[in-house]
Amino acid sequence: MNNFLFYLAAFAPLLGALIIFHEYGHYLVARLAGVKVLRFSIGFGRAIWSKRIGRDGTEWCVGVFPLGGYVKMLDEREGEVDPRELHRSFNRQSVWRRMAIVVAGPVANLLLAVLVYWGLFWHGTEELKPVLGAPAAASPAAMAGIEGGEQVRKVGDEVVQTWQGMHWALIRQAVDQDLIKLEVINQRNEISLRRLDVSSARAGGWEGDALAKLGISFYRPRIPPVLAKISPDSAAAVAGLHSGDEILAIDSKPVVTWPDVVHGVRSSPGKALIFEVSRNGERHVIEVIPAIIDEGGKEIGRIGATVRDAGASRSDLMITVRYGLISALGKAIEETWNKSVFSFAMIGKMITGEVSWRNISGPVTIADYAGQSARLGVDYYFKFLALVSISLAVLNLLPIPILDGGHLLYYVVEIITKAPLSERSMDIGQRIGLALLLMLMAFAFYNDIDRLISG
Template identity: 35%
Template sequence: MGFLTALLSFAVTIGILVTIHEYGHYWVAKKFNVKILRFSVGFGKVIKSFKRGETEFTLCAIPLGGYVKMLDEGEAQVADKEKHRAFNRQSVYKRFAIVAAGPISNFMLAIILYAVIFIIGVNGIKPVVDSVTKSGFFAQAGLQAGDELLSINNNPTPSISEFSNQFIQADEAQPLTLQVRSKHANLKTTTLNLTGDFLANPEQGLDQYLGFKFAMPKLSATIETVMPGSAASKAGLQPNDKVLSVDDQVINSWQEFVVQIQAKPIRPIKLLIKRNNTTLTLTLIPELVGDTPKVGVSVAIPKDHLKDWQVLIKKQPIDAFVSAGEKVYQLTLLNLKMIKKMIIGEASIDQISGPVSIASYAGKSAEVGLVPFLSFLALISIGLGLLNLLPIPLLDGGHLFFYVVEIIKGSPVSEWVQQTFAKLGLFVILSLTFVALYNDLIRLL
């Protein structure tokens, strides 16, 4: 089921993003009366096609992109009566607009998706400090257990997710001002003076980098549901069972149970459970899902248990679109910062993901719910739009770069220069593809 969910989610993700991107090119070209010969989602063998007007719409077998084929004298002979509708006959400004419309459509989609998310509302956990590591950045700033992190540089951080986003988007080269509410309800302001760069190694985790842990609501290790056919079902676990120990290690919370399971290799584990005032010993063998041990149970959450921990971030439509625009802008800058760091060697290229990783993340976000999937879709849409704006020949950004040169010099870039740079662009794209696939393979192994 996990594989099928990932595959379907990946297909939906790529289908939506590619269709929106190519429709941007298509819509602007139609507005300029350029003849569209084909609108294709995917490459390779045609699976499904139909013709509407003068345009053939196709769905192809390789779902890793798409294209809009326009009438162009550089690709085929054009009848005299239709030359005015050829792409190459349009002014440089019209050609620029047609090419730029694809990436812009991806950014617009991201804004719409985030606006929908803000209107629906996003549940989060308040960013409260659980413990502070000695000599870490938080300790140096005087932060203590029980402090609630209210804002970074006057930007509100109502949830852990918002705190993480605001921190990543902030300029770490400058001191960061944090507003905090202590466990005694006293407000205070403190300054974080950072060294090093979190984005150079984000895998370490924000809390580890800053030297603290977020507080989480403690849940009893009581099982609410057991998935049929799961490892837990095979072991004989039932709803309302309370886990007392794992391999003789006392379990005081659901979080401790999860940590113990994920830390164990795939081998028999001895569980001591409490069921109807009696204790039982069961043998559980976790199953590997991806690279994570899973047992197939969910936790029982008492009513109102999370009331004091949860926060709902919800906005009215106008505020939602304004906030969505700001978020897309901030994430775009963050992506540019990451690209710059990878180019100059300050961040690892291990962070480049390929189709396998994207499919995995798509499946996981879809399993969690609609809002996480929409958020993932928006994030990938920003990445796709930004990638296509990079000045790499064969990508939209490469064409836009040549059009800017054409505007400056007053004449098109020579065919020789375009072909030479196209070869360079192909090398760059193939290299990035190789790195992405290699990273995917390493993650799988």
């Protein structure tokens, strides 16, 4: 239950920020164009809170269903309009003004993404270096000759500094290519060129974790299971474990690395475990009973001991990315543009069948990722917010009637024919658009449920 509340607490402000920015874009440009705004609503259905503000008495409200929002403007098609206010009616505006009002929502979401990226790039973010783990045998990465510990310097001709940057560059280029060149440098400072065959991932429609299917994973240095600090009164201290003890086995199962110890302890809350340890060259057998700890509604074991630092240092695996004020803005615009173009390209690939529709995510998956990113830290949470904001802008710009892009399509037709579409044509378009949107939502919810069931 606590875990659910945490994820809900992470999802709610993210969704609220995206909706408010989107609808405020419509509202602001409508006001600048001289259109009277009757209602600004966050959510749909019956209002659970409302207040009239301003000279026009605009009703600001929160609806009972919070997944979305709308701005209601004065419009002759939706009711009688006072003759003195006809000039402030939306339908009386020029087609260019109507287009500006409609496109302002998606543009506001793109501007939000730019602002978030700008702040992050200027402040500086600590990110993983693109250091590769040892690939699984017979995977495309293994066939390319990739070795554990190699750091990617270039994907194609694009220089990369971070794991995320490498990820985006690889996926972006792999959408249209079967063979991707990776320039890597190993731990002996030798530079090599690896040719990664991504055809198998493309053939599978990029369903699931594309990098894992290619055999690409982050490098995890081997951490010997040698204890460092023992917390006073902890399960480890009570059992008689000492700093410097090397754990050889747990319940007769050999231990090779520290994650083996963590797994054995976490999966055995309150259960007596037999530790075989090496201390000053002598072998000892010690019974340890992990304390029972609640973690997100699930019981796990903990002994209260840390591992001795070994292997790769933090500086070997992490890099701080920071830009100046102006260059950070340029980088933010570039990041937003690249992700927007990539999103449109992926949608096009879904329509042609080159990318699986199972990649579509709904609110459940978004809430899950929001919670995960919040646990990782503020930087990750804001990066996820920017990414979802871009996705919302792209979705709304699709030429589907009922979405902003559908209205823009109507206005383009109006410019070409020099006459607005008939109400009959627009009504048919709205029905088709609603059906398409409901079908898209059904796909998204189905994928969400399938992910929950299958993990």
